Amino acid sequence: xxxxxxxxxxxxxxxxxxxxLVSAGLVKLVPSCSEAKQETPADDDSGKEMICRKLGxxxxxxxxxxxxxxxxxxxxxxxxxxxxxxRYFNASAGYQFGRIEEHLGRAVNRLKIRDKVVIAxxxxxxxxxxxxxxxxxxxxxxxxxxxxxxxxxxxxxxIFYVYEADNPRDIxxxxxxxxxxxxxxxxxxxxxxxxxxxNMAHVIEGVTRNGFFxxxxxxxxxxxxxxxxxxxxxxxxxxxxxxxxxxKVMAGGTRWPNxxxxxxxxxxTIAKACLKWVMRNENIATCIPGFVNFEHMRQDLSVAYDLExxxxxxxxxxxxxxxxxxxxxxxxxxxxxxxxxxxxxxTLMRTHMYAAQYGDFYKARATIDGIPSASGLKACARCSxxxxxxxxxxxITHRVDELKTIYx
Ligand code: SF4
Ligand code: SF4
Numbered sequence: 110x111x112x113x114x115x116x117x118x119x120x121x122x123x124x125x126x127x128x129x130l131v132s133a134g135l136v137k138l139v140p141s142c143s144e145a146k147q148e149t150p151a152d153d154d155s156g157k158e159m160i161c162r163k164l165g166x167x168x169x170x171x172x173x174x175x176x177x178x179x180x181x182x183x184x185x186x187x188x189x190x191x192x193x194x195x196r197y198f199n200a201s202a203g204y205q206f207g208r209i210e211e212h213l214g215r216a217v218n219r220l221k222i223r224d225k226v227v228i229a230x231x232x233x234x235x236x237x238x239x240x241x242x243x244x245x246x247x248x249x250x251x252x253x254x255x256x257x258x259x260x261x262x263x264x265x266x267x268i269f270y271v272y273e274a275d276n277p278r279d280i281x282x283x284x285x286x287x288x289x290x291x292x293x294x295x296x297x298x299x300x301x302x303x304x305x306x307x308n309m310a311h312v313i314e315g316v317t318r319n320g321f322f323x324x325x326x327x328x329x330x331x332x333x334x335x336x337x338x339x340x341x342x343x344x345x346x347x348x349x350x351x352x353x354x355x356x357k358v359m360a361g362g363t364r365w366p367n368x369x370x371x372x373x374x375x376x377x378t379i380a381k382a383c384l385k386w387v388m389r390n391e392n393i394a395t396c397i398p399g400f401v402n403f404e405h406m407r408q409d410l411s412v413a414y415d416l417e418x419x420x421x422x423x424x425x426x427x428x429x430x431x432x433x434x435x436x437x438x439x440x441x442x443x444x445x446x447x448x449x450x451x452x453x454x455x456t457l458m459r460t461h462m463y464a465a466q467y468g469d470f471y472k473a474r475a476t477i478d479g480i481p482s483a484s485g486l487k488a489c490a491r492c493s494x495x496x497x498x499x500x501x502x503x504x505i506t507h508r509v510d511e512l513k514t515i516y517x
Pocket of ligand 1: 437438439440441442443444445454455458498499500501502503505
């Protein structure tokens with residue numbers, strides 16, 4: 110089927126500046142999602158409306174394509190995304206030392222659309238909060254939230270996440286829950302969520318059972334089509350009003366996956382096919398592709414108007430050679446037993462993805478530094494040949510070697 114979504118002229122997008130898209134009449138401001146449905150770009154003659162979904166029980170409704178702004182170094186891109194109708198922004202206090210929150214805050218405030226966008230951010234992951242007293246957890250989380258509010262130039266955060274839950278026990282951490290309740294009582298945050306990219310099905314089940322968190326941000330992409338447990342957990346969560354938001358939707362930077370896929374499919378086909386696979390699942394409220402330029406933004410946002418696959422896109426998502434060749438690490442932890450040194454291979458593989466696929470060496474460095482040294486890359490330095498084996502298709506040996514070259 111032909112994709113008749115908006116195909117904005119590349120030159121016009123590339124020339125988008127602070128006031129570019131709006132003043133050029135390409136895209137009108139979108140005061141709310143219901144109005145977004147009537148505000149298609151001016152040169153889109155398809156008559157299609159932006160598809161929006163409810164963010165679970167929060168009552169918010171947002172377009173099905175949001176923006177993970179981790180690598181959005183260009184403030185104009187954040188601004189253009191606001192103008193183009195993006196309404197869900199995923200930031201973090203840790204992205205580029207807080208600079209990303211500042212970009213987002215400036216764009217939203219300049220456009221005067223604070224009440225029309227959903228801002229999700231946070232700083233802490235469960236690892237950083239373990240082993241400290243409840244009083245200290247609360248102090249840290251409140252201080253961190255106040256820092257985010259300052260950088261964002263706002264007096265409330267819509268979604269405050271706690272990162273990297275990898276165990277259902279994390280979800281029940283009372284010190285974290287009480288800190289989040291205090292932040293809610295103070296009016297600093299509105300809703301809460303957890304993120305997970307390891308042991309996702311169990312974590313999502315925990316979120317659904319616990320009932321405290323309103324959202325879960327999870328890894329999900331077309332290479333996981335056979336993960337029935339995860340898909341069921343997502344469906345059960347959605348049925349209980351937990352908003353499921355998709356990340357790693359391009360299987361870790363699948364715009365440039367491997368020579369084989371680039372040979373057979375265009376970058377645009379790959380990006381759109383990946384996003385469509387995720388968002389054709391109606392249990393997923395929205396997703397956060399991390400577009401880093403205007404061309405990527407154009408491609409990704411076109412999916413918000415049309416989820417039908419083109420022939421090429423359908424071929425891509427069902428191409429087993431591609432799925433296996435990408436070597437996306439699902440963080441399943443099944444490789445752990447194969448390493449004699451007890452190295453945290455899943456986190457090393459995630460580090461590799463940040464460095465090799467996202468090109469985000471700062472995030473990679475921060476991730477690698479977060480691994481206790483006994484189970485980190487230093488242990489690999491003692492190993493002359495890697496015996497670790499992936500239960501899927503990740504070439505652990507090759508990636509560990511590359512990490513050693515960069516970081517050891
Ligand atoms: S490297 Fe393979 S086995 Fe290990 S966590 Fe990743 S996908 Fe699972
Ligand atoms: S090189 Fe491979 S087998 Fe050796 S410690 Fe590292 S992950 Fe384990």
